[in-house]
Every structure is written in C-alpha cells, then in structure tokens.
Amino acid sequence: MTTTTTLAVRVRDGARRALPRDSVEVVLEGQIVSVKRVFLDGDVTTLQPEFDDARAAAGALRVPVEEIMRRVRLGLPDDDVLDGTRHHLTRPD
Numbered sequence: 305m306t307t308t309t310t311l312a313v314r315v316r317d318g319a320r321r322a323l324p325r326d327s328v329e330v331v332l333e334g335q336i337v338s339v340k341r342v343f344l345d346g347d348v349t350t351l352q353p354e355f356d357d358a359r360a361a362a363g364a365l366r367v368p369v370e371e372i373m374r375r376v377r378l379g380l381p382d383d384d385v386l387d388g389t390r391h392h393l394t395r396p397d
Contacts, residue, residue, distance in 0.1 A: 323349070335361035339383050351377050356389055 312346050324343045330353075337357040342350035360374040365372070 330379070332361060332372065332375055332379070333365055335364055335372075335373065337361050339376060353377070 325340055326341050326343075327340050331337075335357075338354040340350075340352045340354070342352075353359050353373050353376045353382050356367070358376070359369050362369040362372045
C-alpha cells in the first residue's frame with residue numbers, strides 16, 4: 305500500500321459452492337445448439353443455450369437470436385436425460 309493513500313484494506317475469506325452442471329446438444333430445425341444445465345438437488349434449475357451456437361443457428365434459420373434461445377428453452381424435455389444424447393426439437397406451438 306505504498307502507492308495509495310488508503311490506510312486499511314478489509315480482507316474477508318469466503319466459501320464458494322458450485323452447483324453440478326452438464327451440457328447437452330439439441331437439434332433445432334437441423335441446427336445444433338449446446339445447452340448448459342445446472343442442477344440443485346437433482347432438479348434442473350437453469351437452462352442456458354450457448355450464445356455462439358444460438359447465434360449461428362439464428363443466422364442459418366434467419367430468425368433473431370432471442371427466438372432461438374426461446375425455442376431451445378421451451379423445447380428441451382423436463383425429464384432431463386443425462387446420457388449425453390442429442391435432443392431433437394420441433395417448433396413449439
């Protein structure tokens with residue numbers, strides 16, 4: 305602290321808990337999008353499509369990226385198969 309006028313610095317140790325996560329691939333109208341899933345007590349709490357995959361799919365399908373993100377989130381099954389297979393999605397109603 306020789307180069308600052310600060311008299312003190314507060315230091316605090318903290319613990320970090322990382323939830324289990326995995327990644328699955330979904331196929332949306334022929335486009336592959338990787339999706340990260342986060343689990344708490346065995347249940348999926350978060351589904352997050354990979355942005356770069358969603359952007360590529362959006363370009364190929366000529367729709368906004370937000371539409372791809374929405375379709376992937378709506379179309380992924382709730383039973384959350386953990387075998388790493390690809391989920392084939394159809395257009396939601």
